[in-house]
Amino acid sequence: MIDLIKELTESYGPSGREEEVQKIVLKYLEGHIDGHKFDPVGNLLVWKRGRDDKEMLLDAHIDEIGLVVTNIDDKGFLRVEPVGGVSPYHYVGQRVKFPKATGVVYYEGETPEEQKKNLSNLAFDNLFVDIGAGDRSEAESLVSIGTFGVYDSYFYKNGNYLTSKSMDDRVGCAVLVEVFRNLKDPRHTVIGSFSVQEEIGLVGAFVSAYSFSPQICIAVDVTDSADHPKGLKRHAMALGKGPAIKIKDKMSISHRKVVELLEQAAQKANVPYQKEVLTFGGTNAAALQRTKEGIPSATLSIPTRYVHSPSETVSLSDVEGAVKLLVSLVDLNI
C-alpha cells in the first residue's frame, strides 16, 4: 500500500487536470472491478457488483490544490493564482511543478522594507515564478497562461508516519483502491467515485452519484490533526488513533444512520477509530447528501498534519484501519 500512496501522491493532478492520477488508479484496479466510466465532468466512476441489489458509493477526490499561471512577463517570469485553498506562505522558496517545467516561487520587493512588508503580508500578487526562461516566448513554450502547477514535493516514510504533498486526498484514493482490491464477493454493489475539482467547490461530487442509486455515500478524505505544538485546541483528532468518523464539519453533518454503520463496521473488524468534529472545512459528503432526492452520507477521515502544505503527514496505521473498516462495512446490512 505504501507504493500505491507514494505513486498517487507524487503524481500530478490539480483541480481540473486529474487525468494522470485517474490512470494510475485504473492501473491498480485492473482485474478488481466490474466496470468503469468517466462522467460528463470527468469523475472516474468504478464499480464491483454485489450479491443483492443495494448500492453504496465511496468517494475520494482525486484533485489536489495548486497554482495556475495567469501572466508571463517580458523576461519570462510567471505570475500565478491559487487553485483551491493555498497559502502563499507555503510556496515561498518552494518549487512548483508544471507538466513541462519546474519553477522556483519567490516574492518581490525593491527595498528591504518592501520585502519585509510583502513577506509579512504575503499575497499571490507579490509572488512570481522563475522557470529559468530567458524571455516571454521561451517561457510560453514551456508553460502557457492557463497551465496548472502543483508542489514539487516527494514522498517519504518516517517510522509509522507518511509525508508527501497531496495526501489530501490521494490517501483517500489509496484507501478506495485497497478496498476494491480486497472485495471478494461483496454483499452490496460498491461504487467508487474518484471525483474531480473538490478543492475549488466540490464540483465533481455534486454530480458523481447522479447516474446511480446508492443507499449510502461515504466520502473518504483527510481531516485536521491537532496533535502538534499549539495545534487547534478545540480539536481532538490525532495521528495513530485510527480513522476518524466525522460527526460534523462546517459544510455537512454526517447522517446518523451512516455514522452508526461506520461504528459497527469498525467494531466488527476490530479497528480502533476516533470521532471527529471539525470546526471548519467540508468534504464531498456535503455535495453527495444533496444529490437527487438526498442520499444518507458521512465522511470517514484520515487525520492529517499540515494539510494543504507540501508535507501533509498521516499515520500508516490509520490508513490501513480505514481500509479494514470500509471492507467490513460492505458486508453490513445497509
Next chain:
Amino acid sequence: MKGVKALYLKELSELDGVSGDEGRVRKFIEEKIKDKVDSLKVDVLGNLIAFKKGTRSNRKFVLTAHMDEVGFMVTNVEDDGTLSFAPVGGVDPRVVVGKPVRINGELPGVIGYKAIHLQKKDELLASPKFENLRVHIGARSKEEASRKVELGDYISFATDFRSENSRATGKAFDDRAGCAVLMEVIEQEQRYEDDLYFAFLVQEEPGLRGSAVLFEQLQPNIALVIEGTTAGDDPGLPEHQWATHLGDGPAVTFMHRGYVVNKKIYESILQVAQKYDIKHQYKRRTAGGTDAARLAKTGGGVPAGVISVPARYIHSPLSMIDLGDFENTVKLVSNILEEGEGFAR
C-alpha cells in the same frame, strides 16, 4: 457570416433588468428572436430558452447569457420621502454616489451625498455605506413617495448607451453584451449540426440561480457561457494584474471561482480561434464566477466553456467595451458552432 453591427446592444443596455426583474429584457429578446428559432419557452424561474434543431441532432449544445444586471432594491420609504435601498448583486458603494437611477424601469431618481463643503477630510476618503445613502425621487414626504414607490421596487442605473471610435459605453454590459452576442448568432439564421439551445438566464448576479434549473429541462451535453467580464486594464494597475485588455478580443477562461473549465472545451475554443485567425486573449484573473460553475454541479453535470467580452468598470453605472471585441466574440462563437460535432470531441 454576415457582418456584425452590434444590432441590439444599445437597446439591451438601456433596458432595466436587475436580478429578479428581467421581464423587460426577456420580452425584448423574445420579440426579436421568435421568428428566427424553432421554438421558445419561458421556464418557471423566468429563463428564456430558444431552440434551434440541428442537422444531425446527436448532441445538445446550450449557449447561455444572463439577462440580469446588478442594481438595487427599495428597502424602506423614509418619512422625508427619500428611499433606503440595498444592493442586488455586487456593487461598490463608492461608484453609486451622485448617480442618476430609474425605479421600476421608469421613475427617475438620484443617489445623493453630502456636499464636499460639509465633509471632513477623513470622511472624504472613507467609503460611503449603503445604509447612509438614499435615492431621491423629488417627493417631499413618505406619503407622496409612497404613491409612486413601494418596498421591494427595483432600482437600476440610468445610463444612456453611446458609441464612438469603436468603443461603446453604457450600463449592464455584464451581461447584455452576452445576450447581444447570442442574438447576433440567432440573427444569422444558420443551422448547425448540434441541437442548439439559447438560454437567456435570470438571477446570475446574486448566485447563479437561473442556470440551476437548465439540466432538468434539457439534459445538455455541453454548454458555452457568454459573459461580459472585467477588464481591469486600468492605468493604476500593473499589467500583470490585468484580467483582460480592451481591444485584444474575446477573453477565454481557463478557471474562475468554483470551476476549472473543462480542458477539452477550453483547448478547443483556443483551437477554433487560431484556426479562423480570430483575435483573442486569456482571462488572466481567476476571480468572479459564471453560470459554468452551476452547470457543472447540477444533475449529471454539464461541462461548460466560458468566453467573455471584456468590459471596463463593470458593476458600476457605466462600463466600456470595444466593439471589435464584441464582433470577434460573435465570430468566435459562430465558428465554434460551425465546427459542429467535431468541437470539443
